[in-house]
Amino acid sequence: xxxxxxxxxxxxxxxLRAAKALAGSDVELTMIDRNNYHLFQPLLYQVATAGLEQExxxxxxxxxxxxxxxxxFLLAEIxxxxxxxxxxxxxxxxIPYDYLIVAAGSRTNFFNxxxxxxxxxxxxxxxxxEDLRNHILLTFEHASRETDPQRRAxxxxxxxxxxxxxxxxxxxxxxxxxxxxxxxxxxxxGVTETRIVLVEAADSLLTAMPANLRLxxxxxxxxxxxxVLLENRVxxxxxxxxxxHGGAVIPSHTLLWSAGVAAADLAGRLDGVERGAAGxxxxxxxxxxxxxxxxxxxxxxxxxxxxxxxxxxxxxxASQQGxxxxxxxxxREQGKTLxxxxxxxxxxxxxxxxxxxxxxxxxxxxxxxxxxxxxLLLHLYYLIGFRNRLVVxxxxxxxxxxxxxxxxxxxxxxxxxEQL
Amino acid sequence: xxxxxxxxxxxxxxxLRAAKALAGSDVELTMIDRNNYHLFQPLLYQVATAGLEQExxxxxxxxxxxxxxxxxFLLAEIxxxxxxxxxxxxxxxxIPYDYLIVAAGSRTNFFNxxxxxxxxxxxxxxxxxEDLRNHILLTFEHASRETDPQRRAxxxxxxxxxxxxxxxxxxxxxxxxxxxxxxxxxxxxGVTETRIVLVEAADSLLTAMPANLRLxxxxxxxxxxxxVLLENRVxxxxxxxxxxHGGAVIPSHTLLWSAGVAAADLAGRLDGVERGAAGxxxxxxxxxxxxxxxxxxxxxxxxxxxxxxxxxxxxxxASQQGxxxxxxxxxREQGKTLxxxxxxxxxxxxxxxxxxxxxxxxxxxxxxxxxxxxxLLLHLYYLIGFRNRLVVxxxxxxxxxxxxxxxxxxxxxxxxxEQL
Numbered sequence: 001x002x003x004x005x006x007x008x009x010x011x012x013x014x015x016l017r018a019a020k021a022l023a024g025s026d027v028e029l030t031m032i033d034r035n036n037y038h039l040f041q042p043l044l045y046q047v048a049t050a051g052l053e054q055e056x057x058x059x060x061x062x063x064x065x066x067x068x069x070x071x072x073f074l075l076a077e078i079x080x081x082x083x084x085x086x087x088x089x090x091x092x093x094x095i096p097y098d099y100l101i102v103a104a105g106s107r108t109n110f111f112n113x114x115x116x117x118x119x120x121x122x123x124x125x126x127x128x129x130e131d132l133r134n135h136i137l138l139t140f141e142h143a144s145r146e147t148d149p150q151r152r153a154x155x156x157x158x159x160x161x162x163x164x165x166x167x168x169x170x171x172x173x174x175x176x177x178x179x180x181x182x183x184x185x186x187x188x189x190g191v192t193e194t195r196i197v198l199v200e201a202a203d204s205l206l207t208a209m210p211a212n213l214r215l216x217x218x219x220x221x222x223x224x225x226x227x228v229l230l231e232n233r234v235x236x237x238x239x240x241x242x243x244x245h246g247g248a249v250i251p252s253h254t255l256l257w258s259a260g261v262a263a264a265d266l267a268g269r270l271d272g273v274e275r276g277a278a279g280x281x282x283x284x285x286x287x288x289x290x291x292x293x294x295x296x297x298x299x300x301x302x303x304x305x306x307x308x309x310x311x312x313x314x315x316x317x318a319s320q321q322g323x324x325x326x327x328x329x330x331x332r333e334q335g336k337t338l339x340x341x342x343x344x345x346x347x348x349x350x351x352x353x354x355x356x357x358x359x360x361x362x363x364x365x366x367x368x369x370x371x372x373x374x375x376l377l378l379h380l381y382y383l384i385g386f387r388n389r390l391v392v393x394x395x396x397x398x399x400x401x402x403x404x405x406x407x408x409x410x411x412x413x414x415x416x417x418e419q420l
Numbered sequence: 421x422x423x424x425x426x427x428x429x430x431x432x433x434x435x436l437r438a439a440k441a442l443a444g445s446d447v448e449l450t451m452i453d454r455n456n457y458h459l460f461q462p463l464l465y466q467v468a469t470a471g472l473e474q475e476x477x478x479x480x481x482x483x484x485x486x487x488x489x490x491x492x493f494l495l496a497e498i499x500x501x502x503x504x505x506x507x508x509x510x511x512x513x514x515i516p517y518d519y520l521i522v523a524a525g526s527r528t529n530f531f532n533x534x535x536x537x538x539x540x541x542x543x544x545x546x547x548x549x550e551d552l553r554n555h556i557l558l559t560f561e562h563a564s565r566e567t568d569p570q571r572r573a574x575x576x577x578x579x580x581x582x583x584x585x586x587x588x589x590x591x592x593x594x595x596x597x598x599x600x601x602x603x604x605x606x607x608x609x610g611v612t613e614t615r616i617v618l619v620e621a622a623d624s625l626l627t628a629m630p631a632n633l634r635l636x637x638x639x640x641x642x643x644x645x646x647x648v649l650l651e652n653r654v655x656x657x658x659x660x661x662x663x664x665h666g667g668a669v670i671p672s673h674t675l676l677w678s679a680g681v682a683a684a685d686l687a688g689r690l691d692g693v694e695r696g697a698a699g700x701x702x703x704x705x706x707x708x709x710x711x712x713x714x715x716x717x718x719x720x721x722x723x724x725x726x727x728x729x730x731x732x733x734x735x736x737x738a739s740q741q742g743x744x745x746x747x748x749x750x751x752r753e754q755g756k757t758l759x760x761x762x763x764x765x766x767x768x769x770x771x772x773x774x775x776x777x778x779x780x781x782x783x784x785x786x787x788x789x790x791x792x793x794x795x796l797l798l799h800l801y802y803l804i805g806f807r808n809r810l811v812v813x814x815x816x817x818x819x820x821x822x823x824x825x826x827x828x829x830x831x832x833x834x835x836x837x838e839q840l
Contacts, residue, residue, distance in 0.1 A: 062605035185482035
C-alpha cells in the first residue's frame with residue numbers, strides 16, 4: 001500500500017513542529033517553503049540592530065531532510081490550494097496530498113495606509129532585517145557629514161510603531177546600539193542628538209502582560225532614553241517624516257512598523273473557507289477545515305477560538321498547533337482521533353535591554369536580571385541547531401563583555417538607501 | 421601649526437596597512453572607502469561556497485577609528501582626484517589633502533568580452549560572494565526537480581576560468597561542498613552527475629609556484645574529481661553555456677571568472693599620469709607620482725617595477741607598499757627620506773581542499789597537510805579582529821569535524837536567479 005502523502009505548506013514554527021512530529025513516521029512528508037531555511041523570527045530585531053549575523057537565526061531545511069528518510073523539501077512559492085483536487089499549487093508544479101498542513105504564517109498589516117507601507121520597514125523576513133540594519137548605519141554615516149541641523153536631527157530620529165514585544169525589544173536594542181556602539185564609532189554625534197520614539201495606540205506597552213510588568217517595561221525604556229508615546233497612532237509617512245494621529249509630524253528617516261499582522265495572503269486564496277479577523281482561516285476544534293477534514297490550518301493563519309477569543313498570533317501557539325495537527329494525522333491513520341486542540345499557555349516574555357527583561361509564567365511575574373537570563377536561555381533553547389546556538393551565545397557573550405557589536409556592516413545599498 | 425592632512429583612498433590591504441602605520445602619529449588621517457568595512461578578499465571564495473558567513477571576513481572600519489584619535493572615516497564613492505588642487509573628489513564632497521595614498525585596488529578584467537562580463541560571476545566584493553552562493557544553491561534546487569536530463573546536467577556543471585589561487589581554491593572548495601554537503605542534502609542528485617571544469621590558458625595551474633607544487637595541485641584537483649583544461653580559454657558565454665576557444669561549448673549555468681584583474685577605474689581618472697599594463701599607475705621608486713611627490717599609489721593600482729617586471733597584484737605587495745608609503749610620509753615630515761621600496765617576497769600559498777595545500781617560501785616548498793595547516797594559521801593571523809578570527813576558526817573546526825557547512829542559505833533571489 002502506498003504511504004499517505006502529507007504536505008506542509010510553510011516552514012515557520014508551526015510547520016517545523018509538525019514536520020518533527022511526522023519525521024520517521026509511516027507517511028511520505030513533503031515540506032514546502034519559499035526559503036530554503038527555517039527562520040527564527042523572534043531574533044530578527046537583533047539582526048536589524050547589528051547584534052547577530054543573519055545566518056545565526058536561520059537553519060537550512062535540508063539539514064533536516066537529510067536526517068529524515070521519509071521527508072523531502074521543495075523550494076517553491078505557493079500560489080494556492082486545489083482543495084477539491086487535493087493538491088498544492090506552486091511555481092514548481094502541483095503537489096498532491098492526502099493530508100495538508102497549511103502553516104504559511106502572517107504578513108505585516110499596514111491597515112491600508114499606503115504611505116506607511118511604502119516608507120516603513122517591517123521585520124518578517126531575513127532580508128528586511130539586513131535592509132534595516134544597513135539603513136540605520138547609513139543614517140549615521142549621512143548624519144555624520146550633514147551640515148543642515150534639521151536634516152541631521154531627522155536622520156538621527158527613529159520612530160517605532162507598536163508597543164508589543166517586537167517594538168519594545170527593537171527600541172531597547174536600538175538604544176543600546178546607539179549608546180554603547182555608534183556613539184563611539186561616530187565621535188561627532190552625541191547620544192543626546194539621537195531620538196527614539198515608540199508609539200503605541202493602547203494606554204500601555206506590552207498589553208498582553210500583567211500590569212506591573214507593563215509599568216516596569218515602560219519605566220525601563222524611559223530611563224534608557226526611549227520616548228514612549230501612548231494612546232497615539234501613526235497615520236502617514238514620507239521618506240523624511242512620520243505623521244501622527246492629530247496632525248503632529250516627527251521629522252525622521254526611519255520608521256519601523258510592528259503594529260499589526262494579518263494572515264498570509266494564501267489564506268485569502270483558499271476558496272470557500274470561512275475567514276475571521278485579520279483574514280485568518282476559521283478552523284474546527286481539531287484545527288481542520290470543516291468541509292475538508294484532511295486540511296489543517298495552524299499558526300498565525302489559523303483562527304482557533306478558545307475561551308471566546310481567537311488564540312494570539314505567536315510562535316508558541318503555532319508550535320503547539322503544528323504538533324497537534326501532525327499527531328492528529330497519525331491518530332487518524334490508526335483509526336483514532338484526538339480531543340480538541342487546547343493551547344497550553346507557558347507564559348510570555350520580552351527583553352528590554354542589558355540585564356533587563358519581563359516575563360510572566362504560571363501566575364508569577366519576573367523582571368530585571370532573572371527574567372533577562374531566562375529570556376536568553378529560552379531563546380538559545382528554542383533556536384534550531386547546535387551551531388546557531390553556539391554563534392548566538394558567542395555574539396551575546398561578546399556584546400555583554402565588550403559592549404561591541406561587530407556585525408555593523410553596510411552590506412549593500414539596497415532599498416531605501418537612495419531616500420536618505 | 422596645523423597638522424598635515426593625510427588621505428587614504430581605499431581601505432583594502434594597502435590602505436589598511438598605511439592607516440595602521442599612521443595611527444597615533446602627528447598627522448590628521450582620513451580614510452575613504454565605498455564600504456564601511458575592510459574586506460579580507462582571500463577568503464571570499466569560502467563565502468561563495470557556504471563555508472563562512474560574510475560578516476566573518478569583513479571588519480567595520482569605524483572599529484579602527486574609535487581606537488585612533490587622529491583618524492576619521494568617510495563612506496563615499498571616489499570620483500577622481502584634483503591633483504593640482506590637492507583634493508579627492510567624492511560624492512560626499514571634496515576632501516583636501518597634504519599627502520594622498522591612492523589604494524583603490526583592482527577590478528575584474530573581462531578583456532572586453534561582453535557576453536562573459538554579462539553572465540560570469542566574479543569575486544571582488546562581498547555581495548558577489550553571497551550572490552554566487554545563492555546561485556550555486558539555487559542550481560541544485562532547480563536541478564533536483566528538473567526532468568529534462570540535458571538541462572539538469574547543465575545546471576550541475578560549473579565552469580571556473582583561471583588557474584590562479586582563486587580559481588584553484590574555489591574549485592576545491594566547491595567540489596568539497598558538493599561531495600560532503602550537497603550530495604547529502606539532495607538525495608536525488610549523485611556526485612557523478614555534477615561537473616566542475618577549471619579552464620586555464622597556460623600550460624599549468626598556479627603558474628607563480630614552483631613546478632613540483634603546480635603538478636601536485638593539478639593531480640590533487642583531478643583526484644578530487646575536478647576536470648582541469650589547460651591551454652584553453654573561455655571566449656563567450658550565455659546564461660546556459662560557456663564557449664571555449666576552438667568552438668567547443670559546455671552547457672553550464674554557472675561561470676566564475678578569475679582569469680584577470682586590472683587597476684580600479686580610478687586609475688584611469690588620474691589626469692596626466694603614466695599608466696602601464698592593466699591600467700596600473702606607473703610610480704617612482706618611492707611609490708609616489710613623478711609630478712606629484714605628495715601622491716602615493718600602492719597595491720594593485722600601482723605599477724612598481726622590480727627586477728625588470730611589475731610586482732604582482734596581490735595582498736602582500738599591497739600591504740608592504742601601504743606601510744612604506746605611510747613611513748615615507750612620516751620620514752618626509754621629519755625632513756628625511758627612505759630608500760626605494762623593495763618588496764620582500766615571503767612566498768605564496770594556495771589551499772586545494774581538506775588537509776591539502778601548497779606553499780612556497782624562502783626557497784622551500786611544502787604540500788599536503790603541513791602546507792594546509794600553515795595556510796589556516798596564516799589566514800587566521802592576517803584576519804582583522806579577534807571576533808572574526810574566532811568565528812572563522814569555529815567555522816573551520818565545525819566543517820572539519822562534521823563535514824557540514826551550515827551557511828548554505830539562499831538569502832535572496834537576486835541577480836541571475838531568473839536566468840536559471
